[in-house]
Amino acid sequence: MDKSPEKYHISFFVPTTARAKANRNMVLWLVSIWFIAIFGFQILLRVLEKPIPETTFSIFQSVWDNTISDSPGIVELQEFGKTTLSVLGKVAITDSERAVLDNALSWSLYQLTADSLKEDLVIKIQAFEKIKLEIQTISDPNYIKAKELLSAEYSPSLNLDPLDVRTTILPLELVSENIYKLTETARESVPSIMEKYLIHNQSFLTDTKFLGFPFHYFYTAIFLLVLFIGLCLIYCIKTDQMNSKLSIED
Amino acid sequence: MKKIYILTSLLVIPFLSHAASAASQLEGSFKVGPAIILISILVLFVMVGILFRAKDTTDFYAAGRGISKVGSGMAIASNWMSAASFLGMAALMYGTGYNGLAYVVGWTGGYVLLLILMAGQIRKYGKYTAADFIGDRYYSQSLRAVGAIIAILISISYCVGQFAGIGLMFKWVMGIDYTWAVIIGGSVVLCYTLISGMLGVTKNMQIQYVIIIISFLIPLFILSYKFDYFWLLPQIGYGSAVSDAISGIPLAETNQLVNSLGNSFAIVPVPEFAMPWDTATGKTFFQWVAIAFSLMIGTAGLPHVIQRFYVVPKASDARWSVVWGLFFICILYWSAPVYAAFGKLLSANPEVGQLSPDAIVVYTAQLGSVHPLIVGLLAAGGISAAFSTVSGLLVAGASAFSHDLYVKVINPDASPKRQLLFARLGTVLMAIIVTIIALFKLALIGQLVAVAFSLAGCTIFPLFLLGIWWSGSNKQGAIAGLIAGGTVSIIALSYFIAGKMGVSWPLHEFVDYWLGAWYFAWIGAPLAILANIIVSMLSKETPLEIRKFLIENVHS
Structure with a gap:
């Protein structure tokens, strides 16, 4: 100074x-x-x-084209359903993305269900949706029972191992609305949702x-x-x- | 109307169907144990406030300059550890993963700048408030008034996040509506500040620090122990929890551990929780850097933080109080990510549904089946954190209103009694304004508080930095700097408020991204510094007495 x-x-x-x-x-x-x-x-x-994809993303990529084709294979549908569950299990996803993936998951399960049992699947999902709206707490015994039954009955359709965490997510994400079809919104946005959540900078x-x-x-x-x-x-x-x-x- | 109904149904029904509702189950109704803990703590605060209440203006503003460096460090930490630290930081990491760490780094790294560039010099300058410094250093009553107004705006902005936190915790404890929770909580903190002033606040802050840190740490030990992580030092033990979130926890490896709702402790891989600027979080590298930088320079420009250096006897005490303060702060900042990690694991099942991120600290403890009384203590700690900061902010705002605006600009002959009256009037006015804004729930607590940091970084930080370290910085330069920083602030905040009101202005995407409300200081501060330097060099030199004072008193 x-x-x-x-x-x-x-x-x-x-x-x-x-x-x-x-x-x-x-x-x-x-x-x-x-x-x-x-x-x-x-x-x-x-x-x-570098952007590194999760294994789930590679699986998704390998089955997506077949899944949205006119005659998707059983294995492809199963793998596709499982990949949607992998993303639905992430806390971060938004409500709109969840709605898209719920449709994709439910549709894939519907496709995997034998024609004679499709009606039954829809009825069971609707019954569970009703219970979800009626219960006061998620500790409600009826709710827990219905959830476990749904999981036990339909996890094998997706070829989910009983010890796979996704078996616990499955019943929560099934929706009856538009179960008969993979919506246009889903067809357009599923790949980008998968990319968003399954590729990470590593x-x-x-x-x-x-x-x-x-x-x-x-x-x-x-x-x-x-x-x-x-x-x-x-x-x-x-x-x-x-x-x-x-x-x-x- | 029908369209609105359909839209609302689309948005709300999926949410309701998922959340039947875990959140409402966790919220519950009036909680007797936590309420008793909360009331006891508040009574303790008020009693300490009465015992050490301000007797005159020196006491009210600067605690008689008789606080030790460790005590002052604790007060700095308590003053700093707001609802944003206690509740908001875990919320940000819970929601945006690694991006949330920008707040941890920003809110601690700024203390290094504050210490090596300002703390000792500010004490040596010997003023009561930030506006005092600005008015004297830049020899302008108008700048003093502007400084006071900015200090009030910063305090209000900072307080809004705190009131939101108080509201959330009062809501959780009392099972009442958020609006009433904010009004009741705000009234209590206002009464306390009015009774005690800074001296009571400083004493209280030391007690509050102890309560805050104990209440924050106890559940962490319990959670780490229960879920089989290294519990002796949860701040290190949770590393494995982060890695578990990345790789996922298979059902077979949960050891039958469940959360309080009965969901298994299993989780699908969620690498987005820890990977840098992950697309899933919607946050980018630029935002990480901009947030960290803005928060750091904002730290060195916050009036209520700067003001803490006036309450220590010497400049060396001011320096050491920063070291102690930072250490005490870091204890909490090492711990907050633990809540985010456990929160992620414990709320992973979609059945838990959407939880309010700002309450994730409390929800995590609840989901981990921590004893309700300990969760109550945690909530009371959150309220204490907000209280300690709000009281400091209200004092800083009241000081700006009474000391800098009323006494120094409007009525220099005001008696001490009248000054105190105006300080208290200013406190009430601020509390009312803050309560009203807090009711709108504009953003997450951490983000609301970050707005104050950017505002301080764009306006006060450049004035202090150049004012202390460059005698060439003059009144004209200061005005130019304030115009530059102020313009950036106004643009960023106008777009933010317009967006919240549903108005879409031209270029809104560009402005929202590059001048985000929580990080616009990344460009505002450098522009303000540049404008200050250029205009100062082109205009009349700083008066001799100011330069002389800087050399003989501040840098002697």
């Missing part, structure tokens, strides 16, 4: 005393570490990432595990906060040291 009587002037980048210079250098170091640690890592994450930074975390998650959620405290600590200690060295009382 320029302390001449006629021109007092202070600028962070142009220090004029040893103390100010030392402070500037320390601040620049700390800010650089701070900046690179936060944004440098995110940029690295962005540069390295790299070795996301795939490497550290203390149980995906590494990038640990770095951002845990390490950066430790670093911030560390940077603050260093600044305070160094500043106090500088002040005592120069006998500055503040």
Whole structure:
């Protein structure tokens, strides 16, 4: 800082005393570490990432064309139904996307059901829908019983393993409305919904595990906060040291 | 009319059919245990407020400058750990996965900037409020008034999120309507602030910190233990829960664990919860960076945060209080993602339906079958978090209203008694305005609070940064900076409000994305700094006495 009587002037980048210079250098170091640690890592994450599909997406891609053809195969319909369940089990999906996938799932199950049992399927779904609207809590015994019966009866149609978590989702997502057809909306939007939910940005930074975390998650959620405290600590200690060295009382 | 009915049916019926309703089951009616805990805590706050109540204006604004650095650190943490931290952060991570971590980083990383660029210097400058600093440093009564108005706007914006959090928790505890919950909760926090002022607030903040952190941590240990994760340090143990969310938990591996609704602890793979800027969340890399940056510079420009540095005796205490404050804050910020991870796993079954993300902390504890009294303590902790912040904000807003606007601009001869009266009047006015806005439920709590950060980042941060570190920054530069930052703020917020009102302005998609209401400071702040520098260099030099003061008092 320029302390001449006629021109007092202070600028962070142009220090004029040893103390100010030392402070500037320390601040620049700390800010650089701070900046690179936060944004440098995110940029690295962005540069390295690649869109990696879940296995479910590959299955979906392999069966979709056949599924929407005039004569879909049984295996294709089963796999398609299972892929819709994989997405329906994700908490994040919106109500409109859920409605589309519910239609796709219900339609695929309807297609897989023998003609003589199709009517029965619709009746059972409608009965369960009625129960859902009537119950006060989801602990209602009638509701639980109906849900379990529906799951037990129709999971095999989709070739779902009894220990597959999707068996618990199946009864909740069956809808009777438009069960006879895959709606135009569904035909148009199912591929994009699948792409949206089943492809993820991944790299070795996301795939490497550290203390149980995906590494990038640990770095951002845990390490950066430790670093911030560390940077603050260093600044305070160094500043106090500088002040005592120069006998500055503040 | 028919169209509206059909549209409403389409939107509502699928939701109802799914949620028969887990959410209402979790909400329940009036809860006696939690209500008793809540009332006891509130009574404690008011009693401490009365015991340490403000006796004069120095007490009211700056607690007599007698608070220790650890105590001040606790107060900083308590002041900081608002409903946005306690409830909102887990909500953001629950809803948007890795994108939510931008808030964790933004709300902690800003303290590094605050410390190394401002804390000690602000204390050395020796003013009571942010507007005081602006008025003196830029030798302008008009700028002081503008600074005061901005401080009030920031406080209001920040308070809205807090009142929303108070409303949600009062609603949960008392089983009453959200509107009444906001009105009742708001009235209680207003009474408390009026009784105590900053001295009571500071003392209370230390108590509130302890309550907040204990209530937040206990359920985490229980959840980690129950669901078989490393429970001795849940902040590390939940790493496996995040990995489980990514890979999915098969039914065969749940060890027959269920949530409180009876749903199995199994989940299909949800990598979108942890993968960066996943398309499923609708959030991008740019938004992550913009949010983190805006929150960080906003931290260094928030009047009620800056004001905390006036209450420590020395500049070195101001610096150390930041370190302590940040450490205390991080304890909560390491913990909030744990709720998001467990919330994701425990609410995975579609049967649970749509849960209000802002209440996910409490719902997670409930879904994990944590004892109702502990969940009650958690809800009371959430209310305490909102209370501690609101009281600090109302004091900062009242200070701006009474000290900066009324005394310094309108009536310099006002007696101390009259000043205090105006401070209290300002507090009441702000509380009424905030209550009304909070009733509209404009966004998530965390997002509402982030608006205040961007506003502070665009306006106050550049004035403090340049005002402290460059004597060349002058009145004209400050005005230019405020115009630049203010213009960006007005554009971003106008589009946001128009969007909420269902009005679609030209270029709304472009503005909504690049100048989102929670992160417009990414461009507003640099523009304000640039405008300040250019205009300052082109106009008359800063007066000698200001430059002299900077050298001899602030940087001595």
